[in-house]
Amino acid sequence: MSKVKYYYDSETLSYRKIETKRGRKVGVMVLFVAAVVLCSFILVTIMFNTALETPKEKMLKRELAQMQLQYKLLNKKMTQAQAVLANLEERDNNIYRLYFEANPIPEEQRKAGFGGVNRYEALYNYENADLLVSTTRDLEKLQKRLIVHSKSLDEIAKLAEDKEKFLASIPAIQPVNNEDLTRMASGYGFRSDPFTKARKMHWGMDFTAPRGTPVYASGDGVVIRSDNTASGFGKHIRIDHGYGYVSLYAHLSRYNVRKGEKVKRGDLIGFVGSTGRSQAPHLHYEIHKNGDKINPINFYYGNLSPQEFEELLKNAAKQNQSLD
Structure with a gap:
């Protein structure tokens, strides 16, 4: 049961009952609810921000930034390795294979890509997907070029061995001093x-x-x-x-x-x-x-x-x- 309030009327020298208007009551309630919601939002925001700034989260942020830096450095090193490998491939085709009368390896064979449109699909789930995909793609291409070049060098080594054996076998000296x-x-x-x-x-x-x-x-x-x-x-x-x-x-x-x-x-x-x-x-x-x-x-x-x-x-x- 709600508590009844009275006020003293000095004109009539008597106590009169305080009547609360219905509209005023609704306004007070709305104002109260709004204040509660606002305070709750501020409290949740503060708690959320405080949670993101925990020592563990800060450490993870630093590790992520370091990882991004390392990936960029790795891409730079791969670019340098590709330039060195390109020079070796050119010498392989124009010097070694030419000398041993072996056919040059076509450029499209050395730098052929990998099939499959969804080859890197799993990497797109990460925040830095573009960086991960480009690095992985470049690394795989570099690996394939190295494999092709390694097989070429094995072939050249075999040709050189055969050439050495051939040159040693040909009767090439005067039989009497x-x-x-x-x-x-x-x-x-x-x-x-x-x-x-x-x-x-x-x-x-x-x-x-x-x-x-x-x-x-x-x-x-x-x-x-x-x-x-x-x-x-x-x-x-x-x-x-x-x-x-x-x-x-x-x-x-x-x-x-x-x-x-x-x-x-x-x-x-x-x-x-x-x-x-x-x-x-x-x-x-x-x-x-x-x-x-x-x-x-x-x-x-x-x-x-x-x-x-x-x-x-x-x-x-x-x-x-x-x-x-």
Whole structure:
């Protein structure tokens, strides 16, 4: 039950009941409710702001700012790495692969992107989605280019190994040292036969040297013959160098290797003699390529100076008599 209030009326000298108007009462209530709502909003705002500024939240803000900075630095480093890689790719295509006669890797293959429109969909849920997506995309492209380049270098290394093996196998040195030679008696081409005096094809080069002079393998390979059963060659050695090359050393006095033995360029394989169809101690030397007999004069770049090769070339061209 509401409390009744009275006031003293001095005119009538009596107490009269206070009558409250209905409109005034409603206004007071509305004003009170508005004040309560406003105070509640201010209180909630203060509490919310206070909650965001807790030490933990401040630490997380600092970590987020640091992460954004690190991502920007990472993007800068990736840009620098891409520039270095581009230089390596250019050298790979225009120097290494060109030297080893390998096809260049097309630009679109090196820098091909990744398929899938939703590849980075999960990253778009984060606040810094654009930064995360661009960094991830650049990193993956860089990784793919590195993989392509790494495979290219593996191929180049294999080609270099094969090239090194090929260069070591080609018969590329004179089989008798210059200081041991008496003279270069006869070259490749038509020469006078020492026995019949008729002109016939001489398929190799004759190096005159004293009996017992060392004879060396002109390239890496495997001895496929070391015998005296070939007509006219007497004691002779044949070395298979691979890649279609075979070298032949004839009229030896004795052997220093056997059939099936592996030899390296410069290994001692035998000694000069005059066995078989020979007029005097000398080494008859031939080179075969895929079964064809070719001029050995083009295979002495390994141990002759330009002046020595020029002298050898002049002597080999003389139309003289062979020694076998």
